[in-house]
Amino acid sequence: MGSAFSCCGSEKVEEGLTTITTPNNATWRIFTYKELHTATNGFSDDNKLGEGGFGSVYWGRTSDGLQIAVKKLKAMNSKAEMEFAVEVEVLGRVRHKNLLGLRGYCAGTDQRLIVYDYMPNLSLLSHLHGQYAGEVQLDWKRRMKIAIGSAEGILYLHHEVTPHIIHRDIKASNVLLDSDFEPLVADFGFAKLIPEGVSHMTTRVKGTLGYLAPEYAMWGKVSESCDVYSFGILLLEILTGRKPIEKLPGGVKRTITEWAEPLIVKGKFKELVDPKLRGDFDENQLKQAINVAVLCVQSEPEKRPNMKEVVNTLTGYDPRGKVMQTRIETLAYKEELLAFDQTTDDDDRDPGNQELGVFGHTKVQKMRAPYNQFGDQKMH
Numbered sequence: 001m002g003s004a005f006s007c008c009g010s011e012k013v014e015e016g017l018t019t020i021t022t023p024n025n026a027t028w029r030i031f032t033y034k035e036l037h038t039a040t041n042g043f044s045d046d047n048k049l050g051e052g053g054f055g056s057v058y059w060g061r062t063s064d065g066l067q068i069a070v071k072k073l074k075a076m077n078s079k080a081e082m083e084f085a086v087e088v089e090v091l092g093r094v095r096h097k098n099l100l101g102l103r104g105y106c107a108g109t110d111q112r113l114i115v116y117d118y119m120p121n122l123s124l125l126s127h128l129h130g131q132y133a134g135e136v137q138l139d140w141k142r143r144m145k146i147a148i149g150s151a152e153g154i155l156y157l158h159h160e161v162t163p164h165i166i167h168r169d170i171k172a173s174n175v176l177l178d179s180d181f182e183p184l185v186a187d188f189g190f191a192k193l194i195p196e197g198v199s200h201m202t203t204r205v206k207g208t209l210g211y212l213a214p215e216y217a218m219w220g221k222v223s224e225s226c227d228v229y230s231f232g233i234l235l236l237e238i239l240t241g242r243k244p245i246e247k248l249p250g251g252v253k254r255t256i257t258e259w260a261e262p263l264i265v266k267g268k269f270k271e272l273v274d275p276k277l278r279g280d281f282d283e284n285q286l287k288q289a290i291n292v293a294v295l296c297v298q299s300e301p302e303k304r305p306n307m308k309e310v311v312n313t314l315t316g317y318d319p320r321g322k323v324m325q326t327r328i329e330t331l332a333y334k335e336e337l338l339a340f341d342q343t344t345d346d347d348d349r350d351p352g353n354q355e356l357g358v359f360g361h362t363k364v365q366k367m368r369a370p371y372n373q374f375g376d377q378k379m380h
């Protein structure tokens with residue numbers, strides 16, 4: 001593992017413990033196996049917070065009282081070794097309020113353990129569809145805070161770290177919530193570091209069904225816009241309370257985009273919103289957020305916004321920003337379009353109206369196009 005850390009920063013020894021300081025001052029330390037064993041009550045099942053594809057996560061408390069979450073990677077085959085190396089390497093580079101940083105690790109035995117701060121409100125998944133779903137702790141304000149914070153974390157990975165980082169597994173179980181419901185994007189085990197000047201890479205597909213961008217799922221083409229796509233699905237999930245893929249009676253699967261499409265096209269925004277909110281939401285914010293989600297989940301990656309545009313639009317800093325307005329169709333114009341279509345049903349228009357006419361029809365077609373192709377997702 002030495003190599004995984006070598007580029008992360010200098011090493012210094014403090015009170016008998018090794019701490020590693022990254023260039024941006026994030027520090028972590030090496031834990032002993034014994035220390036983590038004691039903290040987690042011998043990795044007892046009672047301490048288990050959850051299980052992912054690569055291992056289990058346990059709650060623990062260190063001798064100095066710090067609450068931690070310890071990810072114990074499954075048997076150390078080369079895949080798990082890689083996952084561990086990538087996660088620690090990536091974590092060493094990042095420090096942002098919306099990214100779950102590294103508290104430490106243990107690599108001294110045949111076990112590979114990663115230590116994080118414990119997030120008392122667990123994952124977004126547990127609030128949307130899991131053990132907290134019945135409690136409805138996610139009101140509208142919190143949902144927007146989670147959406148914006150997660151977007152800011154991803155923005156940082158895409159635009160502020162060098163080399164850029166593509167997360168590749170943005171999903172509700174990888175968004176953890178602190179005591180204030182501030183979201184922290186976690187789980188960098190699949191992340192890819194993208195060298196400067198490289199627009200995309202081809203790679204083996206990792207990630208989770210329902211969140212995968214079509215070009216990535218089908219051709220392994222990975223770029224930042226894969227994360228943008230996954231974020232769009234996550235945003236729809238936050239707004240609607242629906243799972244990315246749901247099983248209908250009879251076993252047929254339906255994606256969240258297939259469900260949302262007809263409602264969005266008809267402008268029935270209120271019917272999209274999670275009924276658990278009992279109508280308590282900000283309608284303008286909802287429309288804006290749905291706009292963003294629609295743009296993010298377009299099947300053509302080059303049409304998707306980047307995370308800066310996403311954050312600007314969600315925060316209202318740039319509600320109809322020039323880039324967004326010229327590059328992509330927003331549903332904010334949908335009502336105008338429908339009104340226009342009702343008064344004009346042929347293409348023989350006044351040249352003065354030409355732009356609006358073409359814009360209108362193109363927009364509806366374009367807007368539908370990605371949805372029509374969402375059928376792709378059934379393949380995932």
Ligand SMILES: Nc1ncnc2c1ncn2[C@@H]1O[C@H](COP(=O)(O)OP(=O)(O)OP(=O)(O)O)[C@@H](O)[C@H]1O
Nearest residue numbers: 049050051052053054057069116117118119123173
């Ligand atoms: N720092 C943490 N604080 C609190 N709970 C955590 C923490 N880290 C992980 N968990 C819990 O442990 C569960 C398992 O996490 P893990 O990252 O191993 O897998 P996953 O994201 O659910 O699945 P996959 O490995 O397939 O991506 C999470 O869903 C979450 O509920």
